[in-house]
Amino acid sequence: MLDLKNFDQNAVSNPENNVFGLPSTEENADLIVISVPWEVTVSYGSGTAKAPEAICRASLQVDLYDPQFPDAWKRGFYLTPTDKQLQLKSAYLRREAELYIDYISRGEELKANQFMCKSIREVNEGGEYLNDWVYQQAKTHLKNKKLVGLLGGDHSTPFGLYKALAEQHDEYGILQIDAHCDLKKAYEGFKYSHASIMYNALNEIPQIKTITQVGVRDMSQDEWEFIQNSNGRVIPYFDQDIKERQFGGDTFREIAAEIINSLPQKVHISFDIDGLDPKLCPNTGTPVPGGFELDRMFYLFHEILKSGRKVIGFDLVEVGVGDTEWNANVGARALFKLCNALITSN
Template sequence: MQKYQPANSFETPRFCGPRTFMRLPYKPTLQDVDFIVAGIPFDTGGSFRIGTRFGPGAIRNTSILLRPYNPNLEVNIFDYLSGVDYGDIAVIPGYIEDSYEKIQKAIEPVIAAGVVPVFMGGDHSITLPELRAIAKVKGKVALVHFDSHSDTWDAYFGKPYNHGTPFRRALEEGLLDPDHSIQVGLRGPLYNPDDWQTARNLGLEVVTARQVRELGLAETARRIKERVGTQQVFISFDIDFLDPAYAPGTGTPEIGGFTTWEAQYLLHHALTGLNYAGFDLVEVLPAHDHSEITAFAAAGMIYEFISLMALNKKANNEIPVK
């Protein structure tokens, strides 16, 4: 069996070689891999600032500083996992429904191979074709959604597909199991008082940013875990879940958000041991990201998710990959 792991930075400096996530091999293969990291550089669904098509490249650039041992989770990722940078999924700029078809078609073989996909956006509209691909192969899944926005509007500018509507469409299409799905961190001004209630009416549990503060991180994490249970779960992390002080480079920033440490805490305590169907991190906009603050945060969140996959294998007493 071929094992894929990052280049050794004691042997070659981090600034050498092509930019891939965490210096993983660039190899569009599904053989002998547990997970792939893939970019989806699409931002036609954006409603305010655009440029998140350059998000995957920015995340790759900062990810070269990541190291294989996660001291907080006490796991060496590549003792248990084999993974590659799968490259970017081709899209058609300006044509959202055509791009959806291309994205779904590219993802379906990944899911069918039993490989866990980790996607880098792109705006949040890309999550809909991701979920379509997963549901076509595996059926509906639970959702854990970290975001300052619910993304459950019916339409934006009269159009049904954009970064404000993916989860409403996903629920309407039967891609998600609402009884085991939860949105966390919602905040910011709304168009009307029913915006968050719309998500609840669709069957989602909603924990706003204010409620997270009142409940505390530990109780919030417990609620997430309890909500998902044993269901297969897709985790979608919008970088604007973080406060703009920690993630200024995003399309629709909202004040009153979370620190990177708080986000790490929630990932560690809420997602440990779940049955992962996949993960995406979206809305990184490099043009507004001074000092690469947002890209570093995004790379770190993806790293934590990959670490959680390794922790699952370690907890199951699986023999380390040789």
């Protein structure tokens, strides 16, 4: 077990240490955060594959004292090193995907171009490779009695973690904070697209009882119809509806209580950073006007724990890397709160 009795949390962070300046290792930390530098199918902006390293650097500026969870860090958080092979594979397949997206967006016939047929096949094979890579990583850590979170990368990255958690829990729900539904079937022809993560989760992992979506403000008609026909497995709290209720006098406290009541006893938190106001994440892959302040989400996490529900995992995804440290700074603070909530809940 990690012994941090003599660790000075008020000292300057040592850049040789792990995330948040903690002298944690994979063996002695209670919580393992898997770095997944992958963004093959992003359909607008890029840069999320570099997020784990950028967030780790920014995390050295995060103070360890959290009044809501003052001692959680003492159990140790460990962020796995960036897998350079995975990062290179992502970069290669990203270029393939870009060429393919450009080709089909011009209305060209896929079957008429053997190179493009090869590209879509390689990208889809890459998605399967990623899912298995994450699954094997998560399964190993869970078997070793670790708590597991994930730091992407784009929103396709946590599928393998969802699968591994499903082997540990008979059923659980996902709290999805997101500007998008991510319920598109094989978006742009990519089976494991970032825009298809929740569609795939519901169709391939029966242990996922429900997905409560909070902050959605951009969706297709197909996704709306999917929600309507989901038999209650998708529970939406659209950004506009939340805002209109607040304009009418409802408090966020009341709305948060409803959101939490929609969740089952066991909850995985999927935090797509674009669920926030874009001023907090200007370089996220697909920014959308609207969204939340970060403190609203922190309040929601705390209320989940107060309700007696158990957080079993988390993923933080779609943090872009731009010309400043702002995106990584916000991402680091979101990661810290997620780590604290998961540790405290277990």
